[in-house]
């Protein structure tokens with residue numbers, strides 16, 4: 247069935263935001279945040295840059311990252327209109343879809359504890375009417391057309407994620423200005439532009455610190471299980487695991503729906519992470535009861551750490567490897583090698599982490615991005631020097647502290663591609 251898609255004429259759009267107002271008027275009974283946003287390139291009107299606008303909402307992609315990654319199965323596609331619809335009563339407020347969507351369409355409503363987004367006005371479409379945003383545009387910049395109405399030929403600055411096959415086609419050269427012949431504005435203008443247009447980061451260490459503790463504790467407990475020997479008091483081990491799980495649920499908008507997090511094992515790494523982490527804890531209890539071999543629990547723990555790293559693949563951008571020294575699996579392997587006194591595992595995982603850490607810092611320094619020298623010295627001393635020089639107990643403590651610092655940097659460096667960030671980057675080129 248040939249469902250509709252948006253068509254946007256950048257040469258016609260004046261940035262009046264009537265589309266966004268029309269969306270609000272239509273959906274204000276259920277909308278707490280804007281579902282359609284008008285982005286402006288060069289909002290401070292630098293004379294050496296063009297000015298154009300992009301009116302963006304959800305594009306009801308053919309391969310929707312939101313639907314595939316949502317652990318709760320809260321997204322469905324409407325078979326009649328092709329709209330990708332979120333069912334708020336199934337959303338647990340984990341915000342993973344807001345990380346996965348490169349178009350910044352799903353918005354987390356702190357008021358509701360759930361995510362909301364554009365519905366493609368599917369009830370209007372089903373009645374043969376155009377969406378409210380299209381109806382309100384006074385200059386015909388926004389329209390709809392059949393999805394097979396020809397290939398998209400214009401890629402505006404600030405728009406990416408074509409691999410999802412978004413249901414939008416752009417027209418108008420205004421949205422794709424040629425930058426090659428643009429004179430360099432000079433260092434002062436460049437710095438001012440980047441300061442004035444810096445977009446709000448989607449993931450912050452302050453907002454996600456509970457996940458830092460969860461992933462670090464999971465790595466420590468897995469390493470402890472893998473190293474074998476005396477695991478210490480069951481209450482301490484299992485209590486730490488339970489605390490980690492509770493902390494991971496603490497950042498949910500609707501924690502009472504946490505059970506829904508394992509409903510999309512078919513395509514969501516977040517579902518797999520939660521199932522494997524829970525399985526690790528259950529098997530660990532079996533180890534203490536003498537019913538399960540420790541290797542089975544340790545293997546499940548490492549699988550959970552692998553899943554943790556896969557969850558963040560939508561956000562981590564550290565070229566050229568997209569590997570980070572603070573990855574949870576590497577942390578678990580390194581600590582397991584240290585605790586077990588296995589020089590091969592410790593040197594192998596530690597060597598990879600050290601290489602990735604130094605490489606990243608050099609890469610950041612070359613690109614003018616902050617490298618935090620004091621933190622780097624503390625991280626290197628605790629995580630790499632202490633294990634090489636100190637006794638086993640101090641070595642393990644140093645590794646945990648070093649990896650915790652690295653994990654904090656990991657969260658601070660996660661980058662979500664958004665239209666606003668891409669537009670700001672293009673304006674600063």
Ligand code: SF4
Nearest residue numbers: 304305307311312347
């Ligand atoms: S634009 Fe984003 S929210 Fe909309 S269908 Fe595509 S991935 Fe999902």
Ligand code: SF4
Nearest residue numbers: 316337338340341343
């Ligand atoms: S459960 Fe998470 S991923 Fe799914 S819709 Fe809600 S916030 Fe988005």
Ligand code: SF4
Nearest residue numbers: 269364365367377379
């Ligand atoms: S299609 Fe409807 S819900 Fe989506 S942005 Fe337009 S008016 Fe809003």
